[in-house]
Amino acid sequence: xxxxxxxxxxxxxxxxxxxxxxxxxxxxxxxxxxxxxxxxxxxxxxxxxxxxxxxxxxxxxxxxxxxxxxxxxxxxxxxxxxxxxxxxxxxxxxxxxxxxxxxxxxxxxxxxxxxxxxxxxxxxxxxxxxxxxxxxxxxxxxxxxxxxxxxxxxxxxxxxxxxxxxxxxxxxxxxxxxxxxxxxxxxxxxxxxxxxxxxxxxxxxxxxxxxxxxxxxxxxxxxxxxxxxxxxxxxxxxxxxxxxxxxxxxxxxxxxxxxxxxxxxxxxxxxxxxxxxxxxxxxxxxxxxxxxxxxxxxxxxxxxxxxxxxxxxxxxxxxxxxxxxxxxxxxxxxxxxxxxxxxx
Amino acid sequence: xxxxxxxxxxxxxxxxxxxxxxxxxxxxxxxxxxxxxxxxxxxxxxxxxxxxxxxxxxxxxxxxxxxxxxxxxxxxxxxxxxxxxxxxxxxxxxxxxxxxxxxxxxxxxxxxxxxxxxxxxxxxxxxxxxxxxxxxxxxxxxxxxxxxxxxxxxxxxxxxxxxxxxxxxxxxxxxxxxxxxxxxxxxxxxxxxxxxxxxxxxxxxxxxxxxxxxxxxxxxxxxxxxxxxxxxxxxxxxxxxxxxxxxxxxxxxxxxxxxxxxxxxxxxxxxxxxxxxxxxxxxxxxxxxxxxxxxxxxxxxxxxxxxxxxxxxxxxxxxxxxxxxxxxxxxxxxxxxxxxxxxx
DNA sequence: TCAGCGTGAGATAACGTTATCCCGCAAGCT
DNA sequence: AGCTTGCGGGATAACGTTATCTCACGCTGA
Numbered sequence: 001x002x003x004x005x006x007x008x009x010x011x012x013x014x015x016x017x018x019x020x021x022x023x024x025x026x027x028x029x030x031x032x033x034x035x036x037x038x039x040x041x042x043x044x045x046x047x048x049x050x051x052x053x054x055x056x057x058x059x060x061x062x063x064x065x066x067x068x069x070x071x072x073x074x075x076x077x078x079x080x081x082x083x084x085x086x087x088x089x090x091x092x093x094x095x096x097x098x099x100x101x102x103x104x105x106x107x108x109x110x111x112x113x114x115x116x117x118x119x120x121x122x123x124x125x126x127x128x129x130x131x132x133x134x135x136x137x138x139x140x141x142x143x144x145x146x147x148x149x150x151x152x153x154x155x156x157x158x159x160x161x162x163x164x165x166x167x168x169x170x171x172x173x174x175x176x177x178x179x180x181x182x183x184x185x186x187x188x189x190x191x192x193x194x195x196x197x198x199x200x201x202x203x204x205x206x207x208x209x210x211x212x213x214x215x216x217x218x219x220x221x222x223x224x225x226x227x228x229x230x231x232x233x234x235x236x237x238x239x240x241x242x243x244x245x246x247x248x249x250x251x252x253x254x255x256x257x258x259x260x261x262x263x264x265x266x267x268x269x270x271x272x273x274x275x276x277x278x279x280x281x282x283x284x285x286x287x288x289x290x291x292x293x294x295x296x297x298x299x300x301x302x303x304x305x306x307x308x309x310x311x312x313x314x315x316x317x318x319x320x321x322x323x324x325x326x327x328x329x330x331x332x333x334x335x336x337x338x339x340x341x342x343x344x
Numbered sequence: 345x346x347x348x349x350x351x352x353x354x355x356x357x358x359x360x361x362x363x364x365x366x367x368x369x370x371x372x373x374x375x376x377x378x379x380x381x382x383x384x385x386x387x388x389x390x391x392x393x394x395x396x397x398x399x400x401x402x403x404x405x406x407x408x409x410x411x412x413x414x415x416x417x418x419x420x421x422x423x424x425x426x427x428x429x430x431x432x433x434x435x436x437x438x439x440x441x442x443x444x445x446x447x448x449x450x451x452x453x454x455x456x457x458x459x460x461x462x463x464x465x466x467x468x469x470x471x472x473x474x475x476x477x478x479x480x481x482x483x484x485x486x487x488x489x490x491x492x493x494x495x496x497x498x499x500x501x502x503x504x505x506x507x508x509x510x511x512x513x514x515x516x517x518x519x520x521x522x523x524x525x526x527x528x529x530x531x532x533x534x535x536x537x538x539x540x541x542x543x544x545x546x547x548x549x550x551x552x553x554x555x556x557x558x559x560x561x562x563x564x565x566x567x568x569x570x571x572x573x574x575x576x577x578x579x580x581x582x583x584x585x586x587x588x589x590x591x592x593x594x595x596x597x598x599x600x601x602x603x604x605x606x607x608x609x610x611x612x613x614x615x616x617x618x619x620x621x622x623x624x625x626x627x628x629x630x631x632x633x634x635x636x637x638x639x640x641x642x643x644x645x646x647x648x649x650x651x652x653x654x655x656x657x658x659x660x661x662x663x664x665x666x667x668x669x670x671x672x673x674x675x676x677x678x679x680x681x682x683x684x685x686x687x688x
Numbered sequence: 689t690c691a692g693c694g695t696g697a698g699a700t701a702a703c704g705t706t707a708t709c710c711c712g713c714a715a716g717c718t
Numbered sequence: 719a720g721c722t723t724g725c726g727g728g729a730t731a732a733c734g735t736t737a738t739c740t741c742a743c744g745c746t747g748a
Contacts, residue, residue, distance in 0.1 A: 002517075002671040017473075017495055019734055030698045035736060043696060060491035065471040066410040066419070067734035070703050075410070085429075085452065086437030088629075093430030096454055105468060108429065108452045110440055124449060127409040129361075147404035151361055173346075266633045273635070285432075286630045289610045291617070327346040363704055374728045379706060387726060411704035414733050 018059040027055035038063055069129070077105045078312060079125030079133040081118060085110040088285055091158060094305020095134055102313055104131065115139035126153070132312040137162050140201070154315035156308045160203040161325070168311040169325045170304050174204060174281075177297035177330040178211035181255045181279040182219070184295065184338050190253035190277060191221060191342070194244035196228045196237060196265060197257020197281070205229050208257045208281060226251060237264040245276065252342035253277035259284050266290070279338040288335055295338025298331050362403040371399035382407055413473070421449045422656060423469030423477040425462060429454040432629055435502060438649020439478055446657055448475065459483035470497070476656040481506050484545070498659035500652045504547040505669070512655040513669045514648050518548060518625075521641035521674040522555035525599045525623040526563070528639065528682050534597035534621060535565055535686075538588035540572045540581060540609060541601020541625070549573050552601045552625060570595060581608040589620065596686035597621035603628050610634070623682040632679055639682025642675050 020038070024031045029052060036044045037052040044052075055061075069075045078099050082092050085108060092108060099106045107130060111118035118138045122145065125133055132154035141164040149155060149165055157169040185193050195212040198205030209229040216223050225247070228240035244251045254276055256262040262280035266273055274292055283298035307326050315321060332338075364382075368375045373396060380388045381396040388396075399405075413419045422443050426436050429452060436452060443450045451474060455462035462482045466489065469477055476498035485508040493499060493509055501513040529537050539556040542549030553573040560567050569591070572584035588595045598620055600606040606624035610617055618636055627642035651670050659665060676682075 003668060021734080031734095032699080032736085033697060036697085039736080045696065048697085060495070062467065062471050064414070064473055064734055065468075066414050066473060067703090068736075070408070070410050070414060070705090070733095071735045071737085073703075084437070085440055086432060086434050088430060088432040090430050093428070093454070096429055106453070109450070110437070123406065124409075127406050129408055129410060151404070263630065263633060271635060284630070286607065286628070286634075289607060290633070291615060291635060324347055365704080375704095376706080376729080377727060380727085383706080389726065392727085408704055411733090412706075414703095414735090415705045415707085417733075 017064075018061045020061070020063070023052065023055045023059055023061050026059055027052045075129050075131050076103065077107050077128070077130045078309070079122070079128070079130040080106050080108045081111050081121045081125070081133065081135045082108065083111055083113050083136050083138065090301035091136075091305045091308075094302045095308055096305075098306040098309035102309055104309075111136070111138050113138055119144060132156070132316060134158055134308045134312065135162070136160070139163065142167075152319040154312045154319075156311045156315075158304060158308050166323045168315060168323055170307045170311065171325065171327050172299040172304070172330050173327050174207040174330075175211040175214075177281060177299075177332075178208050178255065179215055180330070180332040181281070181295075181297050181338070182212065182215040184279060184332055184334065185253040185255070185277055186219060188253075188277065188339050189342050192226070192249060192251045193221060193253045193255065194226045194228070194251035195255045195257065196240045196244065196261055197255075198229060198261065199231045200229045205257060212255060222249065229257065232258075232260050232264075234264055234267075237261060238268055241265060241268050251276075253338075253340075254279075256280045258282055262294070262296075266294075273337070274340065275343070277338055277340040277342070279332075283333060290337070292337045292340065293335030295332070295334045295336065298333050300328050300331065303328050361408075362405045364405070364407070367396065367399045367403055367405050370403055371396045419473050419475050420447065421451050421472070421474045422653070423466070423472070423474040424450050424452045425455050425465045425469070425477065425479045426452065427455055427457050427480050427482065434645035435480075435649045435652075438646045439652055440649075442650040442653035446653055448653075455480070455482050457482055463488060476500070476660060478502055478652045478656065479506070480504070483507065486511075496663040498656045498663075500655045500659075502648060502652050510667045512659060512667055514651045514655065515669065515671050516643040516648070516674050517671050518551040518674075519555040519558075521625060521643075521676075522552050522599065523559055524674070524676040525625065525639075525641050525682070526556065526559040528623060528676055528678065529597040529599070529621055530563060532597075532621065532683055533686050536570070536593060536595045537565060537597045537599065538570045538572065538595035539599045539601065540584045540588065540605055541599075542573060542605065543575045544573045549601060556599060566593065573601065576602075576604050576608075578608055578611075581605060582612055585609060585612050595620075597682075597684075598623075600624045602626055606638070606640075610638075617681070618684065619687070621682055621684040621686070623676075627677060634679075634681070636681045636684065637679030639676070639678045639680065642677050644672050644675065647672050 020034045021031055023034045029048060033044060033048065034052055037049050080092055080095050082089055096106050107125060109121040111121055115138050122133060126148055134156050136158050137160050142162040143164045145155065146165050155167040157167055161169045182193065197208050200206045200209055209227060213223065213227060216226065225243060228244065230236050256265050259282045280294055280296045283296045287294040287296055307328065311324060364378045365375055367378045373392060377388060377392065378396055381393050424436055424439050426433055440450050451469060453465040455465055459482055466477060470492055478500050480502050481504050486506040487508045489499065490509050499511040501511050505513045526537060541552050544550045544553055553571060557567065557571060560570065569587060572588065574580050600609050603626045624638055624640045627640045631638040631640055651672065655668060
C-alpha cells in the first residue's frame with residue numbers, strides 16, 4: 001500500500017460554519033428575513049432578496065437541516081433497513097427513487113441479517129426521527145417497535161411481514177411463484193422435482209416450501225426426500241443436493257428457494273449444471289450470462305419499492321388507516337435451465 | 345397485485361413523542377437530571393438514576409438525535425456517496441463496518457452515475473452537517489465543494505480522485521493490475537491481446553488504458569486495433585469485440601477494463617466464452633460460477649473502505665494535515681478464463 | 689386631512705437537547 | 719460553632735432554525 005503525500009501543506013484549520021445570523025449581518029438585514037429568502041417566502045422584496053442571496057453565496061451558507069427539522073417537526077427522511085448494503089439491492093434502489101419523487105431522502109442502513117443489528121439500526125432511525133421506516137425484517141419479533149407504532153411511526157415491511165406487531169407489508173406472491181416454477185418444469189416433462197430452500201423459521205422459506213409441497217401433492221408427484229428447506233450453509237446445500245439427485249429415484253429437476261441457495265447449488269453442480277433442470281426463486285444480475293441461462297421466478301422489485309413508499313406516505317397522511325398487506329405478482333423468466341428436458 | 349386489509353381498525357392517531365421534559369415530570373426530577381442519566385453522567389445518584397430509567401422505559405422515550413447533534417455541534421455521521429445503491433457494493437459495506445467501529449453512522453446515498461445527482465447528494469449531506477464524506481466521484485469538477493473543504497469538511501475520494509479540489513483519496517493500483525492481467529495472458533502463450541474498457545475521460549478508464557498500452561509496448565506486441573476504451577454501451581462493446589476478434593490478426597485474449605464491460609463482453613461471447621482467454625478488471629460475486637471461471641484482477645474493497653474511514657478520521661482530528669493519496673494493491677485471481685491457451 | 693389597510697420586515701418565542709453556573713446540604717477542619 | 723470543601727442536582731442559556739406577533743410605512747378613499 002503506497003502513500004503519497006501532496007506537496008501542498010493542506011488546508012487551514014476548520015473555521016466555524018456560517019449561520020443564518022452571519023448571513024443576516026453580511027446582508028444588513030434581520031435574521032428572519034434571511035429565513036424568508038431561504039424558504040422563498042414571496043413577501044420579501046426583490047431588491048432585498050437579491051442582496052441576501054449575494055450574502056449567502058459570498059459566505060457559502062447552507063442551512064442546517066437538523067435545525068430545520070427540529071423546528072419544523074418533520075425530518076423529510078425515511079429509513080430503509082435492508083439485509084446487506086454490500087449486496088445488489090434492486091428494492092432499495094426502487095425505494096430510493098420513489099422516495100425522492102415524494103420529496104423524501106433515504107437513510108439506508110444494513111441489518112447484516114442479524115436481529116440485534118436490525119434493532120440497533122431501527123432504533124437509530126427512530127432517534128433521528130425519520131418520518132417512516134421501510135424494513136426487510138430479520139428478527140421474528142418486532143415488539144420493541146410497538147411503542148413507536150402506537151406513536152404513529154409509519155412502518156412498512158418488505159419481503160416478509162413483521163412479527164408480533166401489526167404493520168403494513170409488501171410481499172411477493174411466493175405461492176404463485178413456486179407454482180409457476182413447478183408447472184414450467186412439469187410442462188417440460190419432469191416428474192421428480194426437488195426443492196432446496198431457506199429455513200422454515202423464515203417467512204419466505206416457510207411459504208415457499210409449503211407451496212412446493214402443495215404443488216407436488218396436487219400433481220401426484222413423489223414427495224419423499226424431495227423437500228429440503230433448512231438453515232443456509234454450503235454444507236447443508238451440498239448434502240441436500242446429494243440426497244435429491246442420487247438414490248433409486250433421483251430428481252431430474254430442481255427448484256431453489258432463494259438467491260443464496262441457487263448460487264450455492266450452481267457452484268456445487270459446476271460442469272453438471274446443464275444436466276439437471278433448475279428454476280431459481282429470485283432473479284439476480286448475472287443469471288442471463290450463465291450457460292444454460294438460468295430460468296428464474298423474478299420478483300418485481302420496482303413495484304415492491306414503489307408500493308412500500310406509497311404505503312408509507314399513505315400512513316403518514318392517515319395514521320389511523322387500517323393495516324394493509326399488498327401482494328405483488330412475480331414473473332417466470334425462462335432462460336434455458338428450466339426448459340431442459342429430463343434425461344431419458 | 346392483491347391488497348388485503350386487516351380486520352383490526354389500525355392504530356390511534358399519532359400522539360406527540362415524549363421529550364426529556366416529559367420524562368423529568370414523570371420521574372419528578374429536573375430536566376437536566378434526565379439528560380445526565382441519558383448521558384451516563386456519574387454524578388447522579390443511583391437511586392435517582394433508576395427512577396429516571398423507569399420513567400424512560402415507561403414513556404418509551406428515545407432522545408432526539410437532531411437536537412443532540414445541534415447542541416453538541418457534531419453529528420457522528422459520515423456520508424457515503426456511491427454510484428449506485430442498487431449494485432453490489434463491497435466498498436460501501438467495508439466503509440459501513442469501519443465507520444461503525446469508529447462510532448460513526450453512515451448516511452449512504454446514490455449518485456446514479458450522474459454529476460448533477462452527485463452534487464445534490466453531497467450538498468444534502470453537507471446540510472445534514474455530516475462529519476465527513478466518502479465519495480466515489482462521478483463529476484470531473486468538484487469545485488462546488490471548495491468552500492466546504494476550506495471550512496474543514498473531511499472528504500475522501502474512493503476509486504477515483506476528485507477534480508479541481510485537493511482531497512484525500514484511496515485508489516486501486518490500476519497500472520499494476522493491468523500489468524498482472526497482461527503478464528498472466530502472456531504467460532499462457534498469448535501474443536495478441538486486446539483491451540476493451542471505460543471512457544478515457546474517466547480516471548480509471550484513462551489509467552487502465554494507458555497501462556495497457558505501456559504493457560503492449562514493453563512486450564513488443566501489436567498495438568494497432570487492440571485498444572478500445574470508450575463510453576459504455578452494449579453497441580460499442582459489441583463493435584469493439586468484433587474489431588478485436590476478427591480480421592487478419594485477431595486477438596486471442598482480452599482484458600476488460602471494468603465490471604460492466606466484462607459482463608457485456610461475456611454476454612456477447614455467449615457460448616464462445618471458452619474460446620477466447622479473458623481477464624476482467626474488478627471481481628464480482630458470481631465470477632466463480634461461470635464456466636470457465638472468470639479470471640479477474642480483484643480490488644481489495646475491505647482495505648479500501650477501511651482506509652477511507654481512517655483517512656477521514658485522521659483529517660477530522662487534524663484538518664491541517666497534508667492531503668494524502670493511498671494506493672491499495674490489487675490481486676490476480678486465476679479461475680480459468682485467463683489461463684486458456686491460444687488456439688494453435 | 690386622517691382613518692383604514694395592506695405590505696414588507698424586525699423582535700421574540702419556541703423546537704429538544706447539553707453546558708455552564710450556581711445553590712443547598714452534609715461532612716470535615718480549626 | 720463557624721468555615722471550608724465536596725457533591726448531588728436544579729435554573730438558565732445556548733445550538734440554528736421557523737412561526738407568531740408586532741410594527742412602521744406608504745397608499746387609498748371619504
